[in-house]
Amino acid sequence: MQDLKLKLKELLVEHLNLQDIKPEDIGDDQPIFGEGLGLDSIDALEIIVMLQQHFGIRLTKADNGPQVLASVNSMADYIMAHPQPQK
Amino acid sequence: MAYVAAHNIFSPLGTTSAAVFAAVAAGRSAVAEHAGIFPGDGPVWASRMPEGWMQALPELNGTFSPFELLLIASIRGATAQTALALEAERTIFVFATTKGNIGLLDENPEVSAALVAKLSLAASARAVARYFGNANTPVVVSNACTSGVAALLVAQRLLASGQYDTAVVAGADTVSRFVLSGFQAFQALSTGRCRPFSADRDGINLGEAAATIVLTAQPPAAAVATVRLASGAISNDANHISGPSRTGAELARAIGQALAAAGLTAAEVDFISAHGTATPYNDAMEASAFALSGVQTKPVHSVKGALGHTLGAAGLVESVLSVLALTEGCLLPTVGYSQPMQPTPLQIATAARPAALRVGLKTASGFGGCNGALVFARV
Amino acid sequence: MNSPPKLLRSCSIQNGTIWIDGAEVFTGPTNDFAAFATSAFRALTIDYPKFYKMDNLAKLGFLAAEHLLAGLNFRTPGVADRTGIVLANANSSLDTDLRYAAQVQQGLASPALFVYTLPNIVVGEVCIRHGITGENMLFEAEHYDAAAQVAYVANLFAHNTIDQCLSGWIDLLGQEYRAFFYLVGAGSQPTLPDYTAASVETLFTT
Numbered sequence: 063m064q065d066l067k068l069k070l071k072e073l074l075v076e077h078l079n080l081q082d083i084k085p086e087d088i089g090d091d092q093p094i095f096g097e098g099l100g101l102d103s104i105d106a107l108e109i110i111v112m113l114q115q116h117f118g119i120r121l122t123k124a125d126n127g128p129q130v131l132a133s134v135n136s137m138a139d140y141i142m143a144h145p146q147p148q149k
Numbered sequence: 150m151a152y153v154a155a156h157n158i159f160s161p162l163g164t165t166s167a168a169v170f171a172a173v174a175a176g177r178s179a180v181a182e183h184a185g186i187f188p189g190d191g192p193v194w195a196s197r198m199p200e201g202w203m204q205a206l207p208e209l210n211g212t213f214s215p216f217e218l219l220l221i222a223s224i225r226g227a228t229a230q231t232a233l234a235l236e237a238e239r240t241i242f243v244f245a246t247t248k249g250n251i252g253l254l255d256e257n258p259e260v261s262a263a264l265v266a267k268l269s270l271a272a273s274a275r276a277v278a279r280y281f282g283n284a285n286t287p288v289v290v291s292n293a294c295t296s297g298v299a300a301l302l303v304a305q306r307l308l309a310s311g312q313y314d315t316a317v318v319a320g321a322d323t324v325s326r327f328v329l330s331g332f333q334a335f336q337a338l339s340t341g342r343c344r345p346f347s348a349d350r351d352g353i354n355l356g357e358a359a360a361t362i363v364l365t366a367q368p369p370a371a372a373v374a375t376v377r378l379a380s381g382a383i384s385n386d387a388n389h390i391s392g393p394s395r396t397g398a399e400l401a402r403a404i405g406q407a408l409a410a411a412g413l414t415a416a417e418v419d420f421i422s423a424h425g426t427a428t429p430y431n432d433a434m435e436a437s438a439f440a441l442s443g444v445q446t447k448p449v450h451s452v453k454g455a456l457g458h459t460l461g462a463a464g465l466v467e468s469v470l471s472v473l474a475l476t477e478g479c480l481l482p483t484v485g486y487s488q489p490m491q492p493t494p495l496q497i498a499t500a501a502r503p504a505a506l507r508v509g510l511k512t513a514s515g516f517g518g519c520n521g522a523l524v525f526a527r528v
Numbered sequence: 529m530n531s532p533p534k535l536l537r538s539c540s541i542q543n544g545t546i547w548i549d550g551a552e553v554f555t556g557p558t559n560d561f562a563a564f565a566t567s568a569f570r571a572l573t574i575d576y577p578k579f580y581k582m583d584n585l586a587k588l589g590f591l592a593a594e595h596l597l598a599g600l601n602f603r604t605p606g607v608a609d610r611t612g613i614v615l616a617n618a619n620s621s622l623d624t625d626l627r628y629a630a631q632v633q634q635g636l637a638s639p640a641l642f643v644y645t646l647p648n649i650v651v652g653e654v655c656i657r658h659g660i661t662g663e664n665m666l667f668e669a670e671h672y673d674a675a676a677q678v679a680y681v682a683n684l685f686a687h688n689t690i691d692q693c694l695s696g697w698i699d700l701l702g703q704e705y706r707a708f709f710y711l712v713g714a715g716s717q718p719t720l721p722d723y724t725a726a727s728v729e730t731l732f733t734t
């Protein structure tokens with residue numbers, strides 16, 4: 063689980079161009095939207111594409127996006143709860 | 150001020166302005182189900198030209214791309230029956246497009262200098278203008294989804310400056326995997342035919358089309374009902390590059406500016422041809438903008454459910470329909486409209502109805518935060 | 529505006545160098561635009577992490593505008609809405625279009641990349657950064673035509689649509705890039721050149 067969370071943090075930094083942030087600086091439970099990492103609506107969509115690309119997860123508007131994407135913990139929980147065949 | 154001397158819409162709903170207007174007035178739609186974008190994707194609803202449409206222009210097939218053919222077909226459609234001197238030095242071509250020949254990338258070609266040259270919007274414009282014998286360097290406006298509206302405003306300004314007598318304003322965009330995939334990544338595509346200004350709206354349909362409006366500095370000679378482009382204005386939300394402003398304040402300001410420049414009040418607007426893309430945010434923003442500028446009680450329509458969102462062509466397609474609404478005295482319905490949205494329900498019709506119309510307002514908004522408003526008036 | 533507009537300032541970016549009014553103000557890596565952009569941004573010492581999400585064309589425009597508009601505040605009513613941005617460009621957003629198309633070829637589509645596949649986004653980024661809400665227009669042209677641009681912008685002043693305008697040329701494709709921005713408006717200094725095709729052409733070719 064810890065490996066998954068670290069990987070998520072690394073992917074967030076890479077996909078969202080978070081230049082001045084190190085993966086280890088992102089808290090597991092830290093809200094990443096709003097104040098957190100300064101993410102906006104495009105970043106939310108980008109994370110959805112990232113989850114699809116790396117974990118095979120297809121998240122649509124109906125799937126409680128805001129809750130799932132709220133933090134690294136919530137994303138990791140969702141991934142563990144929805145195992146997908148790797149592409 | 151500039152006068153509408155000729156116009157055309159070349160689209161999946163028809164290849165003359167009159168045919169398209171009649172189709173939209175009758176509540177028809179060219180939006181249909183098409184194959185998904187990537188393997189495993191659900192179907193995509195879009196308005197596409199019928200298979201084989203380019204066969205209607207056999208002599209040009211092979212010399213021009215589909216995008217350029219759309220433009221040529223539309224300009225021809227607008228000007229063939231007129232005595233307009235397209236090749237004159239005092240005639241300028243103004244083009245509107247967001248992506249031009251981008252569809253050429255769909256076939257995954259090798260990127261080469263030749264391909265890069267073909268992808269140049271300005272080069273496409275030059276080729277089309279030259280086809281009609283005009284030697285002036287054409288003006289090309291690429292302002293996202295406000296391009297059509299912006300191009301008309303630019304043309305009006307060029308005529309007002311005295312540099313030109315006639316402006317052929319033409320716009321087009323095609324439906325490509327490039328663009329479809331992007332809007333899908335934005336989760337902006339509707340799951341069916343889009344529902345502008347409806348409580349259950351869920352996204353856009355893309356569409357492809359071309360439209361042309363010829364503007365002249367002098368009124369047309371024929372003593373038929375004439376429409377002038379009275380004024381226009383462009384603004385920027387300065388808020389977010391893809392999300393519309395939550396308040397609609399900057400679109401409202403463009404509307405107010407355009408009305409003031411035309412010497413008109415909000416009360417004198419008879420109808421609005423809205424951008425109405427059917428995304429949750431755009432339609433809410435536009436409704437707010439209408440309320441802020443005092444036109445929220447006016448009849449509003451969106452044609453995005455009939456023709457899809459034709460991007461760079463949209464402002465022109467929808468302006469042609471606005472011109473016809475004025476000359477035909479007919480308020481257009483909004484295909485796809487279901488239930489009124491809250492908190493700002495608008496006056497949306499589900500069927501066309503006759504009305505004495507003098508002033509029409511056309512609005513548009515686009516990525517990059519741009520907004521545009523045009524005022525058309527019967528002379 | 530009662531008197532004809534003046535050419536107030538200019539900023540040029542090319543070959544890893546930034547000039548303001550003809551004076552070199554920054555040099556960075558010349559072999560890679562991305563590296564140049566990052567070093568030029570860091571040299572500004574501003575807090576604007578959104579910069580890193582921009583594509584190369586938007587970064588180029590952002591940097592040029594940041595230097596050109598340094599010290600100026602547009603965020604007041606009557607100023608923001610009367611400031612225009614009118615730019616010309618040759619290659620549209622092709623640099624990003626090709627990157628995006630390569631993604632689509634792999635069955636991927638990044639919304640953060642797709643949003644930059646329009647040439648006017650750079651205008652949007654400058655508007656957001658500086659609070660500019662007036663007329664904004666992006667023209668496509670195979671070559672920079674100072675005369676056409678000056679005629680168009682001067683017309684906006686003559687019709688009282690704007691009081692100041694950021695205008696010029698911006699283009700980027702691969703490692704070929706050039707930004708030439710200038711600010712037009714009311715200027716009292718007698719040494720300021722009049723806003724004419726000749727004065728703009730001179731700056732562009734210097």
